[in-house]
Structure formats: structure tokens, C-alpha cells
Amino acid sequence: MAFIISRSSRSFLTSALNYSPKLLSLNHIRYASNNHRPMMLMDLPRIxxxxxxxxxxxxxxxxxxxxxxDSTFAIKPFSDGARQALTIVSRLIGNNQFDDLSGLVTQQKNYENLTSEQKQKIPVDESEIVFSYPYLIGMIMDEQTNSRLVEITIIFHILKDRNAYHEEMIHAKGDSITNWTAAMKKMRDNIVVCNYKFLRDMSKNAKDDSWIISGLNHWSPSEYEQQ
Incomplete structure (x- = not known):
């Protein structure tokens, strides 16, 4: 399943996602000394x-x-659509609805290897997005075929249950430094970074002006700091 952003409606629709098996390899995932498997959906660079x-x-x-x-392209509506795609896709993955995500057999294996705690961190609500940024706008041009592809990588920082942490930090200020430090560590451990790649064919004779997700990853920085 893919989520497509239409240039006319700016809304995300459902279609087929094509993932490269190369991107789904687990060969480069590092493991902690206690055999804990870090949270990772796809083997993409962690940005x-x-x-x-x-x-x-x-x-x-x-x-x-x-x-x-494309004279109508603007980063703001694109970014808004990317946020919608993140929430929809992450909920499907988090709910193990892989029947709605055709072609993701390898990714389903990655998901099944996650702990129950890690799986709970996969679904993202838009209110949990504390930061998003277009990291890289890449262009792939082939003069022989006259094709023009544009791929945009977006960084999302997610804080799970952010309102609860806000209250906890307020109360921790009046308590001991130990309690405040514990609250900070708990918040840090529940930060998730999502890296999503969106691809669109902008060739002159392209039949579809939609964006598809060409790669995605959810990972926890704190798990890699502990290695």
C-alpha cells in the first residue's frame, strides 16, 4: 500500500507501494550486547x-x-501531506494491518521482531509530531529516457504522549533532582525519529503527478546511544 499526495487535492490516497528488497535488508542493523534488537523498520540511514x-x-x-x-510545487502543502501520510501508514503498521500494505512481506518480518514496547511506539498521532523538516530534495535525471524523478526525504521527531510529559516535568521541578532526571530520561526514551522518502515522477510526459512513499523507517535514538 502506498500513500499518494495528489497535486490537486493535496490529500493522501491509497495505492500500491513498491519497495526495493535492498532497502529492507537487516544486515547492517547493530545489536546491543544484551541481544536487544533496536527498533528499526527498514535499513535506511538514520537521520x-x-x-x-x-x-x-x-x-x-x-x-x-x-x-x-512543476510551477505549482510548494514545500508547505507537501510537508502537510507528508505528515498525514506518516500518521496513516504508521497506524496501519502499528495495527499489524499488512493486508492493506501489499508487497511488505519483508517489512512485516521486521515488525514481528520488535518487542511489544517498540510496537506501541510505531503508530503516530499528528499531535505527537514535535518537529518535521525536509532534509533533502534529490533529483534523478536520465537524459537517455528523458525522465525526471524527484525524491524528498523528511525527518520527523515524535514524542509519545507529550502532554503527560509536560505535566510530569512541571511536578518534577518541585521535587528532587533525581525525580527530575528520571522524568527527563523517560521522555528521552520515548522519542522516536521517523525518516520518510517520497518519490514523484516529474517527467514531461508523466501520467501520474502523485507522490509515493519509496522508503520509511521508525527508530529510537536512545536505543543506539546504549550500544
Whole structure:
């Protein structure tokens, strides 16, 4: 299943996702000494923060897209749609609804290897998104076929049950440093980073102007810090 952003409606629809088996490999996942398997859905680079060089490069990429590929493209409506896609896809994965996600057999195996606690962190509500940023706008151009593909990688920072942490931090201020530190650690352990890649064919004769998810990953930074 894929989630497609339509240029006309800016809403996400359902279709077929095509994932590369290469991206689904578990060969490069590191494990902690206690055999704990870190939370990871796909073997993609773990991206946490914006990159200044890419931010500058993205500015010029957007100029090229608007000037030569799609004059109506704007990053704000795209980002809004990407947030919708994150919430819809993550809920399906978190609910183990792989019948609605055709072609994700390998990813289902990855999901089944997660602990129950990790699985609970997969579904994302839009209110839990505390940060999102277009990390990289990449363009793939083939002069022989005259094809123009655009792939945008988005970073999402998720804080599960953020309102509960807000109350906990307020009460912890009046307590001992130990309680405050424990509250901070609990909050840190429940931060999830999501990296989503969106792909669109912007060739002149492209029949579909929709965005599809070409890769995704949910992972917990605290699990890798402990390794």
C-alpha cells in the first residue's frame, strides 16, 4: 500500500507501494550486547538533524522544480501531506494491518521482531509530531529516457504522549533532582525519529503527478546511544 499526495487535492490516497528488497535488508542493523534488537523498520540511514549544506542545496532544487518541472510545487502543502501520510501508514503498521500494505512481506518480518514496547511506539498521532523538516530534495535525471524523478526525504521527531510529559516535568521541578532526571530520561526514551522518502515522477510526459512513499523507517535514538 502506498500513500499518494495528489497535486490537486493535496490529500493522501491509497495505492500500491513498491519497495526495493535492498532497502529492507537487516544486515547492517547493530545489536546491543544484551541481544536487544533496536527498533528499526527498514535499513535506511538514520537521520536526526537538518544538514546546512543540504538546506542550501534544497533552495536551489526548489527553484529548478518550479522553473522546469512543476510551477505549482510548494514545500508547505507537501510537508502537510507528508505528515498525514506518516500518521496513516504508521497506524496501519502499528495495527499489524499488512493486508492493506501489499508487497511488505519483508517489512512485516521486521515488525514481528520488535518487542511489544517498540510496537506501541510505531503508530503516530499528528499531535505527537514535535518537529518535521525536509532534509533533502534529490533529483534523478536520465537524459537517455528523458525522465525526471524527484525524491524528498523528511525527518520527523515524535514524542509519545507529550502532554503527560509536560505535566510530569512541571511536578518534577518541585521535587528532587533525581525525580527530575528520571522524568527527563523517560521522555528521552520515548522519542522516536521517523525518516520518510517520497518519490514523484516529474517527467514531461508523466501520467501520474502523485507522490509515493519509496522508503520509511521508525527508530529510537536512545536505543543506539546504549550500544
Amino acid at each position: 536526526v538533524y537538518p544538514n546546512l549544506f543540504y538546506t542550501i542545496r534544497n533552495f536551489f532544487s526548489r527553484i529548478i522544480i518550479n522553473g522546469y518541472f
